[in-house]
Amino acid sequence: MARDSIGIGLMGVGTIGGQLVKSISDKAEALADIVGCPVVLRKVKVLPEDLSRPVVHGMPAQLFTTDEEEFFNEPGIDIIVEAMGGVEPALEYHHRALSTGRHVVTPNKELIAKHGADLTALAEEHDVSLLYEASVGAGFPLITPFKHDLATNEISGIYAIINGTTNYILTMMAREGMEFAAALKLAQEKGYAEPNPENDVEGIDAHYKLAILASLAFHTQVKPENVHHEGISRLSSRDFRYAAELGFAVKLLAIAKQVDNTIEARVHPVFIPEESQLAKINGVYNAVLVEGDMIDKVLFFGQGAGPLPTCSSIIADIVAAAQQVAGGGTRDRRRKDSGRSIKPMSEVTTRYYLRIKAADQPGVLAQIARILGDNQISIASAIQKETDPSTQAAEIVLMTHPAQEKAMQQALGEITGLKIVKEVSNFIRVEDDI
Amino acid sequence: MARDSIGIGLMGVGTIGGQLVKSISDKAEALADIVGCPVVLRKVKVLPEDLSRPVVHGMPAQLFTTDEEEFFNEPGIDIIVEAMGGVEPALEYHHRALSTGRHVVTPNKELIAKHGADLTALAEEHDVSLLYEASVGAGFPLITPFKHDLATNEISGIYAIINGTTNYILTMMAREGMEFAAALKLAQEKGYAEPNPENDVEGIDAHYKLAILASLAFHTQVKPENVHHEGISRLSSRDFRYAAELGFAVKLLAIAKQVDNTIEARVHPVFIPEESQLAKINGVYNAVLVEGDMIDKVLFFGQGAGPLPTCSSIIADIVAAAQQVAGGGTRDRRRKDSGRSIKPMSEVTTRYYLRIKAADQPGVLAQIARILGDNQISIASAIQKETDPSTQAAEIVLMTHPAQEKAMQQALGEITGLKIVKEVSNFIRVEDDI
Numbered sequence: 001m002a003r004d005s006i007g008i009g010l011m012g013v014g015t016i017g018g019q020l021v022k023s024i025s026d027k028a029e030a031l032a033d034i035v036g037c038p039v040v041l042r043k044v045k046v047l048p049e050d051l052s053r054p055v056v057h058g059m060p061a062q063l064f065t066t067d068e069e070e071f072f073n074e075p076g077i078d079i080i081v082e083a084m085g086g087v088e089p090a091l092e093y094h095h096r097a098l099s100t101g102r103h104v105v106t107p108n109k110e111l112i113a114k115h116g117a118d119l120t121a122l123a124e125e126h127d128v129s130l131l132y133e134a135s136v137g138a139g140f141p142l143i144t145p146f147k148h149d150l151a152t153n154e155i156s157g158i159y160a161i162i163n164g165t166t167n168y169i170l171t172m173m174a175r176e177g178m179e180f181a182a183a184l185k186l187a188q189e190k191g192y193a194e195p196n197p198e199n200d201v202e203g204i205d206a207h208y209k210l211a212i213l214a215s216l217a218f219h220t221q222v223k224p225e226n227v228h229h230e231g232i233s234r235l236s237s238r239d240f241r242y243a244a245e246l247g248f249a250v251k252l253l254a255i256a257k258q259v260d261n262t263i264e265a266r267v268h269p270v271f272i273p274e275e276s277q278l279a280k281i282n283g284v285y286n287a288v289l290v291e292g293d294m295i296d297k298v299l300f301f302g303q304g305a306g307p308l309p310t311c312s313s314i315i316a317d318i319v320a321a322a323q324q325v326a327g328g329g330t331r332d333r334r335r336k337d338s339g340r341s342i343k344p345m346s347e348v349t350t351r352y353y354l355r356i357k358a359a360d361q362p363g364v365l366a367q368i369a370r371i372l373g374d375n376q377i378s379i380a381s382a383i384q385k386e387t388d389p390s391t392q393a394a395e396i397v398l399m400t401h402p403a404q405e406k407a408m409q410q411a412l413g414e415i416t417g418l419k420i421v422k423e424v425s426n427f428i429r430v431e432d433d434i
Numbered sequence: 435m436a437r438d439s440i441g442i443g444l445m446g447v448g449t450i451g452g453q454l455v456k457s458i459s460d461k462a463e464a465l466a467d468i469v470g471c472p473v474v475l476r477k478v479k480v481l482p483e484d485l486s487r488p489v490v491h492g493m494p495a496q497l498f499t500t501d502e503e504e505f506f507n508e509p510g511i512d513i514i515v516e517a518m519g520g521v522e523p524a525l526e527y528h529h530r531a532l533s534t535g536r537h538v539v540t541p542n543k544e545l546i547a548k549h550g551a552d553l554t555a556l557a558e559e560h561d562v563s564l565l566y567e568a569s570v571g572a573g574f575p576l577i578t579p580f581k582h583d584l585a586t587n588e589i590s591g592i593y594a595i596i597n598g599t600t601n602y603i604l605t606m607m608a609r610e611g612m613e614f615a616a617a618l619k620l621a622q623e624k625g626y627a628e629p630n631p632e633n634d635v636e637g638i639d640a641h642y643k644l645a646i647l648a649s650l651a652f653h654t655q656v657k658p659e660n661v662h663h664e665g666i667s668r669l670s671s672r673d674f675r676y677a678a679e680l681g682f683a684v685k686l687l688a689i690a691k692q693v694d695n696t697i698e699a700r701v702h703p704v705f706i707p708e709e710s711q712l713a714k715i716n717g718v719y720n721a722v723l724v725e726g727d728m729i730d731k732v733l734f735f736g737q738g739a740g741p742l743p744t745c746s747s748i749i750a751d752i753v754a755a756a757q758q759v760a761g762g763g764t765r766d767r768r769r770k771d772s773g774r775s776i777k778p779m780s781e782v783t784t785r786y787y788l789r790i791k792a793a794d795q796p797g798v799l800a801q802i803a804r805i806l807g808d809n810q811i812s813i814a815s816a817i818q819k820e821t822d823p824s825t826q827a828a829e830i831v832l833m834t835h836p837a838q839e840k841a842m843q844q845a846l847g848e849i850t851g852l853k854i855v856k857e858v859s860n861f862i863r864v865e866d867d868i
Contacts (some may be wrong), residue, residue: 023728030586033769133583140732141575141583149567149575149750152464277735280714294457294746298574298736301711302729312728316583323767333757335467 107134139309140302153292202231541568573743574736587726636665
């Protein structure tokens, strides 16, 4: 059936929601063109404190409501955009929207990572779509390619820089030799990092995003709690210096791999070869490398965040949902659940870089090597880097052959317990093959 | 209406068609899953000489026919994949397929570049889709993002490495200091270049692909004859050496820009800053950088060619068409024709690098500079590089400020006519802003 217009309801007028109010208006002509009828913002649900925002003052007052009932009862809302963030009350609103037959579009990565599987099932039950292109890699297509273009590929691996804040900090540490604290401060001054940066620097944001990507790529539910995550705060300028000497770059990667029909999903700092495509992604940009049986490898690169790129992705989803409303088309189909299980981090195998501070005396390396050997970990190279004359401590840098995480954690505990070892200053996993 | 199966007819069993016969079979389960019913290859149109191919012997004989009538009259063909290449008879078959209500999927870039606008109109008339994701950047999504994800962005520029053969040759020239002929020979030995390499090295393949991308990005018909194209055969190892000294990489780029509501579309070697993302794309890979008002910039990277990546893109299109058949969905809508005109190459403005061989005598640079000045071209830097003692010829390398192509061509003619100038060895346009 032809439609006179498609109605949008928006929840939230923060940075993203505020931009979306503007963008739907700015892009009205293009939207009408590609959907086949006007796409109209009918109602915006706001919090009382939002009513003082400039974006609210620039629009007719009756567009906004603080009342949930008024919002959901507004007639002619076909698509609801949830741009509030967080789990509650967003989850409840998603339920209400989908159950009443509205398509839902959202950039809310935490909600999709935690509840995407259930919400998708609910959407299918009501024959509507739940779309979340803006939740990962905002501005560049990523969710849609996984659902469409790459859908018949068997994906073997995803290697992703999906947090711009941490990539900016690591770029500054690598290029300028800055320590973490100084690079973080710079990122905060430039507005790339929040005053409370934990969500970014501890890998929390990235682990939500990886849960979303891995679920799509491997056709199984990868929950956030299945994704091991570590941040970048324990990295030091020394690690970057030694990495460069060894021919590696240091990046915070979100990695999901299929190994023997089980899925590995983990976010942590890694050494990657400096000639790798991902090693060259600098600053606040995001990049996602995908390997599959037919595509070999493809890479998507872009801003990954920010109000305009995020709204670009939200509007792409609005168009997809609106075309379904206007054209009577059907929602996306998914591939059957692959039933693949998630490998615990303790069973993951990688190479390791170790940096150890020890007494500068004969036999130190032999004692460390014995512990590694006893744990079935073989050493690829070992260099005693330098001695601090004031403390008589030497720095030992080791690269191992592939070893299981469980064995490495056991060995690290034993090494830390050695009397001649002052500290295991750092250990960083190594990904050679990208 | 629910369907028992979706039928595919394939035209051509060369490298791509042959792989597709295998891939449709290999991916049967994933295809059925995502389409909602089996996707079945019903008939393959071949040439008499194809009947001896191994792929034909591996399948039931009745699957193949050399007879056009038998192919088109086979019942139950919903989607026709044309993998023959070239314009005739492919164009005639596209007409016949679309006119009889079949969706058409093709990797045929020459046909789409030359006749895509007419064929798309014919498809719309019959309410079916013409899909050609595999025609540019095979293996990674590009056509679909332009039609969907980026569709409401105002695209300001496309900068693309879309020919793997030439990118491999340029990589060898840059890395190994090889001359063009030696690098081409190596590419031929590795199977990256054809025995007759003209289509790749002269920019013909790239200019078809750019015509397709520019038409989509700027919502207007950009014909191949609107795309100025030059190849890489006139590049010398000296140009790479001087480029590196000046901080540039040399790439064959396909560039389409919107400038003052007109479209520039051109394929030629360029100097780009060595820290640019595209400067780091080496070997046979493709990469397409897109700039838009909301996305800022995004980049797509992948193989761009080869039987498996091409079939990945063809299968993605088959899925899209099959979902329309199975679900009763509607085809893509396009944005209205923007009516933008194409700027002739003579009016394009860029910076230039010039390499000139001249007599090693006083006043040479002054005479060249006067001609440039008379043509309103100002010099940014000038270096007399070296003198060949045997010929008493000096090499002069100039970088200009932005100048119009028309003026530069006029100046180059005048410089060539100077008695003291032995030759204008090369001129290469410069793109600073990517």
